[in-house]
Amino acid sequence: MLRVSMSLLFGAAALAADNCTREALKAGADSLIAAQAAGDPSLLKPVTESLIYNENQKPATLKSGILSQALRIDHSRHSLDTTQCATYTELISATGPKQYVLGFQMWWTAGSIAKIDAITTSTGDWAFNATGTLNWASKENWGTIPEDKRDSRAVVQAAADAYCDIFSNKSVVVPWGHPCARLEGGAYTGNGGPNDKCDVGIPSGVSLTNRRYVIDETVGAVDVMLSFAGIPDSHEFRVENGKLRFVHTMTVMTARSSSGGGTGTGKGTGKGKGAGGARGVRRSLGQP
Numbered sequence: 606m607l608r609v610s611m612s613l614l615f616g617a618a619a620l621a622a623d624n625c626t627r628e629a630l631k632a633g634a635d636s637l638i639a640a641q642a643a644g645d646p647s648l649l650k651p652v653t654e655s656l657i658y659n660e661n662q663k664p665a666t667l668k669s670g671i672l673s674q675a676l677r678i679d680h681s682r683h684s685l686d687t688t689q690c691a692t693y694t695e696l697i698s699a700t701g702p703k704q705y706v707l708g709f710q711m712w713w714t715a716g717s718i719a720k721i722d723a724i725t726t727s728t729g730d731w732a733f734n735a736t737g738t739l740n741w742a743s744k745e746n747w748g749t750i751p752e753d754k755r756d757s758r759a760v761v762q763a764a765a766d767a768y769c770d771i772f773s774n775k776s777v778v779v780p781w782g783h784p785c786a787r788l789e790g791g792a793y794t795g796n797g798g799p800n801d802k803c804d805v806g807i808p809s810g811v812s813l814t815n816r817r818y819v820i821d822e823t824v825g826a827v828d829v830m831l832s833f834a835g836i837p838d839s840h841e842f843r844v845e846n847g848k849l850r851f852v853h854t855m856t857v858m859t860a861r862s863s864s865g866g867g868t869g870t871g872k873g874t875g876k877g878k879g880a881g882g883a884r885g886v887r888r889s890l891g892q893p
């Protein structure tokens with residue numbers, strides 16, 4: 606009896622290690638939406654017992670976090686990374702009592718979600734306007750790219766890295782697409798037309814560090830969670846033919862990062878810690 610259950614156990618463990626399918630990842634990411642809509646974290650599954658949950662770069666719990674608030678979900682989009690066994694989900698709540706734009710990276714181990722990094726933006730965060738986010742995001746095409754036109758994971762990531770690097774190094778060559786549009790908090794650098802540009806108002810002297818990537822080459826998407834001069838941030842990119850097509854940013858100006866804000870250069874520095882310093886950094890950038 607013992608022998609039988611042991612072999613079943615090892616059999617299941619072996620299966621779990623290589624069953625990171627798009628279907629399984631999508632089911633897990635869909636359950637995140639169900640949990641957020643209901644304000645019930647227990648609907649998120651499957652999760653490990655030792656789940657690590659970070660919200661805006663700080664350790665938190667599912668119960669104390671954003672998932673315990675029921676939100677009207679007006680828009681959602683997943684990226685599924687079967688190579689790393691991870692997902693990224695963008696959620697927009699624009700028509701409920703309180704507006705939110707949320708980003709979730711979920712990392713799987715042996716068939717269950719073992720780690721979540723959440724970014725939560727709302728009123729007071731960088732250029733925040735969920736109505737604007739919903740408006741522009743729902744007009745963009747982040748659909749599946751035909752196999753013969755797909756970029757490799759390396760190319761998709763390199764485009765994102767070039768964009769993130771130019772904030773501190775003006776010699777970096779960024780593969781700007783034409784058109785290309787940036788959606789930041791709710792502000793848009795274009796109007797959805799053929800002349801939209803992304804290479805406007807790029808600041809200098811800011812380091813985008815601690816980058817964590819979730820890549821779905823089937824849709825040319827990469828989400829990069831990062832520290833924007835100490836500020837919790839998500840930068841998501843859609844890459845087409847090796848070039849940037851869309852950029853979505855969420856920057857948590859209202860968060861107090863544990864290391865304090867104000868680590869960048871410009872007007873923002875020296876303005877003290879946390880939100881004040883963070884706001885100064887972003888303002889001094891002249892974005893968008």
Ligand SMILES: *[C@@H]1O[C@H](CO)[C@@H](O)[C@H](O)[C@H]1NC(C)=O
Binds near residue numbers: 625629651715717
């Ligand atoms: C993987 O396999 C395990 C064990 O069979 C199963 O419980 C789990 O739901 C599967 N899904 C994913 C995403 O790994």
Ligand SMILES: *[C@@H]1O[C@H](CO)[C@@H](O)[C@H](O)[C@H]1NC(C)=O
Binds near residue numbers: 734738740791
């Ligand atoms: C938010 O975005 C909507 C849709 O783009 C726009 O009509 C509205 O004026 C914006 N609100 C603010 C405060 O900018």
Ligand SMILES: *[C@@H]1O[C@H](CO)[C@@H](O)[C@H](O)[C@H]1NC(C)=O
Binds near residue numbers: 774776777778
């Ligand atoms: C800046 O970017 C250029 C071009 O990619 C590179 O050669 C150079 O080493 C970079 N400088 C620093 C300080 O990283």
